[in-house]
Amino acid sequence: MPGLKVVALISGGKDSFFSILHCNANGHEVVALANLHPPTQDGERSEDIDSYMYQTIGHTVIPLYEQALGLPLYRQEILGGAVDQNKSYASPAAVQGEQDETESLVPLLRKVMAAHPEVNAVCTGAILSDYQRTRVESVAIRLGLVPLSYLWQYPFLPPYAETSLLDDMAAAGQDARIIKVASGGLDDGFLWENVASYRTKTRLVRAMERFGIIGDGAALGEGGEFETLAIEGPWPLWKNSIQIEDGDRVIVAGEAGAASLKIKGARLVPKEPSSDFSYEQLRKPTTLDDKFAALALKLKFSVDDTSGSSDELSEKKEALSSASGWTKQTTDTCTIISNAMAEGASAGEQMTIIMTQLTKDHNIKPSSIAFTTILLRSMSEFGAVNLAYGSHFTTPNPPARVTIACGSSLPADVHVSLSVIVLHDEVAALKQGLHVQSRSYWAPANIGPYSQAITMPPSPETQIPQLVHIAGQIPLHAPTMEFPEQGYMSPTQHFAAQATLSLQHLWRIAQITHVTNFLGAVAFISSTSFVPASSRVATALRTWKLAHEVPVTDAEDEESEDVDVWDRQQFGSTGTVKTSTQRRDIVNASVPPCFVAEVEGLPRDAVVEWASTGVKGCEGAVQTKETKEGVCTRQTLDIKVGLEEVTMAGWVAVDSVDELSKVEIPSSYVCTVYTTQILPEAWVKQRQPTIVPCYRLWDGQGVKVAVVVTYRQQ
Template identity: 50%
Template sequence: MSGLKVVALISGGKDSFFSILHCIANGHDVVALANLHPPLKHGKEAVEDLDSYMYQTVGHAVIPLYEQALGLPLYRQGIVGAALNQDKSYGPATGLADADEDETESLIPLLRKVKAAHPEVNAVSTGAIMSDYQRTRVESVALRLGLTPLSYLWQWPSLPPRTQASLLEDMAGVGQDSRIIKVASGGLDESFLWQNVADRRTVARLTKAAQRFGSSTDGAVLGEGGEYETLAVDGPGPLWKASIVLEEDHRRVVRGEAGSVALHLREPRLIPKSKSEEDTAAPRIPPLLDPVFADMLGRLRTGATESQDTSDPLPAESTHFDMAASMYTDGVARLLSGRTGDGQTVAAQMQSIMESLTTDTSNLLPHAGLASIIYTTIILRNMADFAAINPIYGSYFTSPNPPARVTIACANVLPDGCDVMVGVTCLYSPSLYGAAERHALHVQSRSYWAPANIGPYSQAVTLPISSGTEAGHIVYIAGQIPLVPASMALASSGIGLVSHDHALQTVLALQHLCRIGEAMSVRRWIAAVAFVTHSSSDSTPTLPQMARRAWLALFNSEPETHNEADEAEDFDVWNITHRAGHGALQAQGTEPNGPPAFTKHDPPPMWVVRVDALPRGASIEWVGYGTTKDDIPSSEIRHLHYFLNVFRQRIL
């Protein structure tokens, strides 16, 4: 796969520069740097430290030197406006009347300037690690400009070896030198200023501070809540052509509000590197599989796992859910199943279906309309028709966090003359339209974590189990196929054995399901469906057997500790910190040992269903349902009933 041409957004901080190294390690070509600086004061002098929710501005006077230090053209633009839209997720549809005055929109003229000078640019790199607030804003702008967002550091603390310190250790491993230039937390003081954040002693001190005032799981060690800010002054060759030096008498301590302390920097200078200094190691790339799933893969390939069929079906009375009824309402959920449309083409039928939902006069959808939909399934007669229906579907979901979605092709389950059928589950109870009751995850950046969802569907969306919040939420997760997250290519063992490819794809797609479940605070799995495309003669053991073995192995792995603090759903340190102002770290819990994060219990029911085709030519797609608190039976998932009835003749 050919590499992308990347413009790297830089703030001066450690993460944006380390992300550049990972862009290069993944075969991309970084052709330009871009930076937003504070507005000019009195026409010529910029504000030293703008209180921005989005952009780091302290130390901005050093930014111009990066052009020479890295040998890359630098483009800059002043920040205009303020954080008018303070929602966790961002998109044009969520903006206010004067959306252009939101500080996020300052990225648009900056990136347009870069594209004008470098028409080949087709991707943008950012250093986002845990903040949905920052990531979704960059994604919104990038995708509107036709740029692929790259966030290779996203969810780094949840990747092997699953410690926050690992990111700082990896920075030290390649020789990146980033100095702390501001502290804004009760756990940090002036003594941290100008320390290399990746130095072993500094990492130990940051970890100790997090244990006292925060936790090693909430991003405090990495400064994700604004606890501190950094300035990169050196790094590995051949990226860094020179080091940035600031003499001690050119670093002045400035005390700010709420106990914050920063350095005012002046007269920085460059020291060119010698050729010998350019020979450095590439950054460590996290392994594709967590240890639990790597062990699972080995067991599948060797056949060590018992071939136990875990497809415990629903009770007979539950599987006879009335398919003739196109609507089923139960508490807070409403299912509209088997929706078909008029027209001679698949595009016309899809348009008809969406219009019928939008202009419904029978009150099938509640008054919130399409915004109430949390989960959709699309069944096509031919997967080749996906390109025709996807833009139509997407045009009806323009707000951030569209419904989670499953797409499959299976001709013989569709009525005659029907090329596409849609089922939706929506939030029905009129009292539950508040954003607090609908949590979603929509990551559109490439990373090492899980596949990016570029387009009109979220990785997961939740639905309240009941009208009270104590019972928790059901988590509906989008269908997961075995894409390598960093490249978005279909996973392959590379050794030409079908059975090995099937084993890798089975495990990788299941890991995606679990990582998304962990991010959505899933504590118990309710049920799963593995859609497969290959016949039983394709490999030994068969793909259906592999899917069942993998599901069983997931619940037979070693138990993990459970972090009670993680039960706070919709938790975003950056967003919470800035909404409340710069404050001290908040006490949290302890760090879990590793995946999977759900509470161990007996394997829930799972089914294997053979279909004609899956997206991207995948051989398996995992569909899963979880709960954030209480255990509930799979019979409560009405959309699962719908699936089982549609595919009742194709369950293996």
């Protein structure tokens, strides 16, 4: 994959320069630097301004970076203030004519793009700040640039140490000095210390521990505890270092114990070419974390490596869903409109009509939609559908979604079907979204108008835990947004590796949104595969089971002779280090329900896609119960709410649609039906379900079934 041409946003701080190293290490080329600085007032420029978005302390040194790195530098004044102070940001905001300071990025980046037409990406040093990241992403996407944030969630990636970023900076030879302290027990004794030195790092951690704030990015200055100025780095990125003499640094006392350095003068010192550092030596977080690396190793010895295609599809599927569509169900918090279809010559045209009917005929605000299911006849039409669909979502945090292709299982002349969960106005105003559009080591960036997850607000009336709707996850390698190569693995081993990677994506999204339990999961598999379906089904179900059994524990830092060469190359070492930044794992008392659905195709021709809904704020015991009820197998997820045990969700598998009338499901529960057979019209009219036509289905034991009905409280 060809590398990107990158403009690097720099503030002078440690993170923006370390992100440049990671851009180069990932095969991209940084061709220009860009910086925003305080405006001139009455002929003078303030040394530091109170900005929510930009570091401005030490800005007088910024011009030297052009020669220090040998890259052209472009600068722009910061205009406006923090008008929009929401965590997420999507578009320009104006209050009484005032411009948001975020929009100062627009003319700056346009200036760079005019001088460097080849630029197609922008990098930033965002680590844990949604506020900064979402604003850079908003501007970048509007200008057609790919946002890169390789430091995103860095402390929560292997080796799970809050100071791992500082350790890696020290190992690479980056020298950034503390030039401002503002809180966390830091005094002016920290000023001009190398933030990545062992002595300074130890002092920072001790100071944060005394205030009880270690583990949330404080040791990295993520809460504004301190600011830094980079003066040195490894060759070949740094051609000159920056030297500031003792007499050119003046301590300026601030309010409430804050202190900073005013830089009166600085000069460049040429660096000698050196081979001490190479981009290949820069440590990158491993693709699989400890839990999933251990899972992958266990899975490797249990996958069915048999060949052949005796269990593959032998006949074309018939249409399985009703052409009428547009079923509707209303709960206390939302309205579910399912199976929306429209006439039209193409999928794009049909989606345009569907979205118009939703917004105009049904008076639905796109910002109130929390989750969507998009069914396509062919995945080749996804681009046109995405364009028609995405044009309606202009506010932050668009819906999470699952997209699959159903082929001829859709009715004749139907190219696309849409189902939506629409929150009532009072609920929609309180929903929260996770919408990461930057490439990173954490999980795949969103490509298109969808969020990784939408979290519902708590319901004080029912005391039911909050639902977290998570988008379907496919096995993209997060830094490159490409599928991992097969390498030395057999096709079955490659499928297992991809099932593991995509499930880790689901897990990381759940952890960052504070999910405590999954309601269950469906593993979609594509009908086009060289691996027998029986093998893929068994692998998917075992992956889900192992994920709930494999704990995050300390592991011996030794390589097993059984570790595959491809594992080392693609996923790195499986050694583990457990520290305070490891997030709480998601472990139910028993394994939540899971089943497998075979469909025509998945986004980008993926071989597997995991979809699930999580819950957060669950304080009671959670357990899965399985029962055999005559014609069906039922699994429920039961939660202790006060003194009562409540069924939060469940699924029922039956061998024939003729048995659906015998299946009892509370009328207040929301249903989604995965089916390989035409559903009885009377049953559909009564239940108003979302219908997902599938080629084949398997229950949690790997037994082929005709229908799986999933249901949950909403």
